[in-house]
Amino acid sequence: EPEVTQTPSHQVTQMGQEVILRCVPISNHLYFYWYRQILGQKVEFLVSFYNNEISEKSEIFDDQFSVERPDGSNFTLKIRSTKLEDSAMYFCASIPRSGRVYEQYFGPGTRLTVT
């Protein structure tokens, strides 16, 4: 069964450092997402990406964040200068095409700890 994969599973970084979180979406999917979940809080949408550009982003997704699809398989989230409040689980997700949101599957997540 196809699945979304994410690496690393856990990333520890110091405040002010740059981090890159990696995701490999399901191979025939076209829309990609990043969500975050601060411990004990709700899952929050960060950004969606289609056709090599951002299609939607939330207020959380400020200039410190960027996304990229550097090749045909990886989808990355970069945080330029991490803050303590960036500590959270980051989930990648994908859907095959617009409107097929019922086929959105989440990756296992990367736990980011900023110290």
Next chain:
Amino acid sequence: QKEVEQNSGPLSVPEGAIASLNCTYSDRGSQSFFWYRQYSGKSPELIMFIYSNGDKEDGRFTAQLNKASQYVSLLIRDSQPSDSATYLCAVNTNTGNQFYFGTGTSLTVIP
């Protein structure tokens, strides 16, 4: 602001009972509604989705939608200890493909 509200619980039910989980949403433009299950430290897993008013059944799960009242619920029949998890309500609007999630309801099924 698109809000999705859930009772955080915890909700405890005995094994074999019916668990009832509720969710309200603020955006009348919401088009589709989802229930995810999330075990501690894991990613959300889709259980059910519903688009139309009324009931939708899948095995032990029934989703109920009332768009006039902006209310969606999930019933779990014959609850099992393995159903113990946090249940997330999510809403998708017709303006995009993103989801808005509630904070989740923690369910414990007592053997």
